[in-house]
Amino acid sequence: MGSPRDSTAPGTPAGESANGAIEADSDTADASSVSVSVVLPAYNEAETIESTVATTLRTLAGFLPAESFEVLVAEDGCEDRTPEIAARLAAADERVRHVHSDARLGRGGALERAFEAARGDVLAYFDTDLATDISHLEELIDRIRIGEADVATGSRWLPGNVADRPAKRGVPSRVYNGLVRTLLRSDLRDHQCGFKAFSREAFETLAEDVEDEHWFWDTEMLVRAQRAGFTVAEFPVEWTPKGDTKVDLVRDVFGMGSQILRTFWQLSVRPRLSRRVGLVAGAFLAVFALVLMTQYIDFGTVLSEMGDADPLFVAAAAVVYLLSWPIRGVRYRDILEELGYRETVPFLTGAVFISQTGNLVFPARAGDLIRAYVVKARRGIPYPSGFASLAAERVFDLLTIASMAGVVLIGYTATGQTAELARTVTGAAGAGRVAVIVALGVGLVALAAVVGIALSARSDRNFVAAVVYRISTDSYADFVAGVIGRFVDDLQTVAGTRRGFTRVGTSSVAVWTLDVVTALLVLAAFTPGLAAVELVAVSFFAVSVGNLAKVLPLSPGGVGLYEGAFTLLVVGLTPLSPELALGAAVLDHAVKNIVTVVGGYAAMLGLNVSLTTAVEETRDVRDARDEAPELD
Template sequence: MSRPVEVSVVLPAYNEEATIEETVRVTLDSLAAFLPPDSFEVLVAEDGCDDRTPDIADRLAREDDRVRHFHSDTRLGRGGALDRAFAAADGETLVYFDTDLATDMSHLEHLVESVRSGEYDVATGSRWMPGQRVDRPAKRGVPSRGFNVLVRLFLRSDLRDHQCGFKAFSREAFEILRDEVEDEHWFWDTEMLVRAQRHGLRVEEFPVEWEPKGDTKVDLVRDVFGMGSQILRTWWQLSVSPRITTPVTVVAGLLLSVVALGLMTVYIDVDAVLGALRSADPALVGLAAAVYVLSWPLRGLRYRDILRELDYEGSVGFLTGAVFISQTGNLVFPARAGDAVRAYVVKARRAVPYPTGFASLAVERVFDLLTITVLAGSVLVGLAVTGGVGELAAAVSGNVPGVEAAAIRTAVQVAVGVGAVALVAVGAIVVSARSDSNLVRAAVSRLSSDSYADYVAGVIEQFVGGVQTVAGDRGAFARVGVSSVVIWTLDVITAMIVLRAFAAGAALSLPLLLTVGFFAVSVGNLAKVLPLSPGGIGLYEAAFTAFVVILTPPGLGPEVAFAAGILDHAVKNVVTVIGGVLSMLGLNVSLTQAVEESSEAEGVEAKLPDDD
């Protein structure tokens, strides 16, 4: 009777036709030197190869029953291939090492027995411990040391080398960790080690002799976008997210708003602002709120058109409620958590998958940026025709009495930058949508030849795919574009009615009010896209105040302009919160539950039934 398998060695393989047969032979011989016969197996985790590796692995499995071949038609990623093979392995001690055999195989017995003996739960070789012998060129060593320093610093790891491809896990440790590890590519083993330490598992790191095989280079997509983003993601999950409770987020949002308003009062007379607020005509403020209410059904209509292009349906009433709830979430929680709330709501109530929900949000954001950029640009052209550009130049240079110069320059610079990016992005997306070639993947491939580039390209494609779908249909593009213009026009009209509610604003002519409104509101909204002031708040007020003062007669000073900006936001926020609360009651949605549920959006595939 054959002995039960105790040790399973997994060899992750991608296009290894030149080396895989020799690697399997060396692995079998090395294991046989210290383990009983038939107590081990070798699994070739072949990851969507497009060379002869699958055929070779099949032949090796037929010739030796200690060899098993796990084939995948699609790329799973290095971590995904390892996870799949380990889950199917028979051994209680799970081992893997890179197929180039860069680590000296004389260390294999130590690696296996450290875990097999029960002394450790996890074991890993290290190229950066005292006693190791490594001939590592600078182009490999410098990035490796930098990566490990960042992991130790941000993720509080005690290990020196997290990515040496020479590791072993007990079956119990693997089962504890596998559901928590999210990365499926090069960061997989680093995340396994970090989370093992957080669980208090016994982890051994021992020095190994290591010799680089083949050439390498710092890869922009894998090393910067891939590994860097995964360090930040894991740090957030382990160190930040557990501390961000609902009370903390609400209090933080309130404090940031107070701080932002406090900073503005450094440059403007507070008593004058309060006096201006008390003098505002309540009837006109009420009219402004009514006008702003009119924009919300249009937001629901626009969102319906976007989802329809993505092959999902929803009534205007329901989708208006979903937008209300998400915008209320953005007011209450930092980091635009309300956007994820909307994706949760349309998934839970209309079975819209999370990827489609986030893609529809991307479409909406792009059209918003494009619309306010075009509106601001149109007014700028009008000012150029009428000779008003000199006044704008005075604003950029900071020559506006009562308004801090650096705030103006920062607001204008950010607005110009965001507007330019919006125009370029929309242009690129439209061109890509009308092209037969895959421009996104082609662009990413120019930056990287690593397999991680496929993953990054897929994420980018998912993000812009919805925009491309809408942009590729002229009718849909026109409908969404027109509704965006109307929505933002109502936003501007709301601000101008609020401005006219003040005594100084009442004397302004309608053409002048519209000119001021379109430019000040557009530039203000573009300015606040990037959080360059505390909490991302304050740049709107700075831009709005500056351009209202510049483009109106001297009688309307910075105090009145600032008061109008505050009241404008107050009116819009009150309407948003009231609509959000009513929508939550009508749709039976808890905002805090939605935030918690939407935080687990990634990787969720199930579709919930329509229960409306």
């Protein structure tokens, strides 16, 4: 956030800047004498702001020396007369300052901006509706002023002083605070009471790490203050609900819930992650998924079935799958050409081989980072372009496999087989059922998202971002909408022309068709006795859904999830036994992974690339990556 300006343009009223970006009024007061700054966050408060400022000044004057305090009206993109009133108050009283923003910054963003403009060493704020009894202001400020605490906050939920709140506000508040206490290990009872104060040192230290700019800002400040070792004092306050809350119980509660999870990840999970932990966790999940299958499948019979598979069909499957890789290279070349880069197919095929090998070895799609590293290190393609090309590729992957699964499902519906499939899925247990449910859910979400992205790419309006903002309007929503916006831009660049869409779309269909043919040949190796049409249909559907099940990076390469979904669908749609279906699934995935690893290591030798070095080199750009599902 930029620093506020304490000046006005010639010809503009005090308190209003020429461009309306941000300003703070009344520079006539001696800044060195101000020790306490009180900020009033104001959004459309024309009815109350004047009386609140007067009450605040009167209360501060009752226990602080003259000219030792200031009141800043943090007016946040208001749509009523609040800016005009705040400017007038600032012009009339040198103790009042007006910090204005034309655009909405969010509650936390407006507070941060005002605190940066403040002159005092004690920084306090409270809600302008004066729901918290103003008589507590002296205690709030003195907790910081005398050095008793670095952060002070009023509480409506301390034992013996529970506020009388309407159920529609009290119940969500209790649930919310309980989640914060549990997940974020906070010792406080009330995190959202709009009555807080900070020392200058605490604020400046914490503001660097706090990411939210809306309603979660209060909570994140308190949680990070405790983690940073600052002394946080919580004391009971008298609180009376005033009017309707500005918190949207759908959008903001949902958004704040996502912020709890984000902060939990940043403070409790990510610091404990390492490459070794990731590898162990991924391996455990893969083994666990396979162990679940042993509860309803005889693995001895599975091994026997695999031993009886025709090696000629298996070898043919490996050759067919190998043929898909140059097509992947061609597709990647076409994507990069649309982004303005020309590279050779052999090099790009090697880069794809290496990245997919990384996805098999490392968890959390580290291979995606490796590809961006390879094209930058060997061809000088910037990281943003590398991530953009990968994002566009993933969009086409999702659209292709979801469409393939959807077409086959329509065919099964037309022939009346979906009822049997539904009974199979609902009656199954273990990894297979979980995998299919995950796949179907991911498929529906992915297809809806891709359609929305495609519509956005062909329009000036971002339809998907509009949906996100209907659910939440906090900074996490901004992050999600930003990611979607980059996807839309990337897709528009790559597929914005008929030529680009046709080239990349055609090669995507070819890649995934060969992936299906590989599975078909492996299944045929078991001599299943299925008619050709039935064999083709079940292969297309099982492979498509199996790959959708792998979208969530629960294990390296999706091992276990793919096999579970493939097995369950083959059993539900054919008379084949679970043992034969699982044998085919394991062998199919093994053939593909072996081809990938062999090709990947050959490419590493040819391009002189080390997987571990690539991962280390890309740590600094990890946050720049667009989230993309793993599909191989």
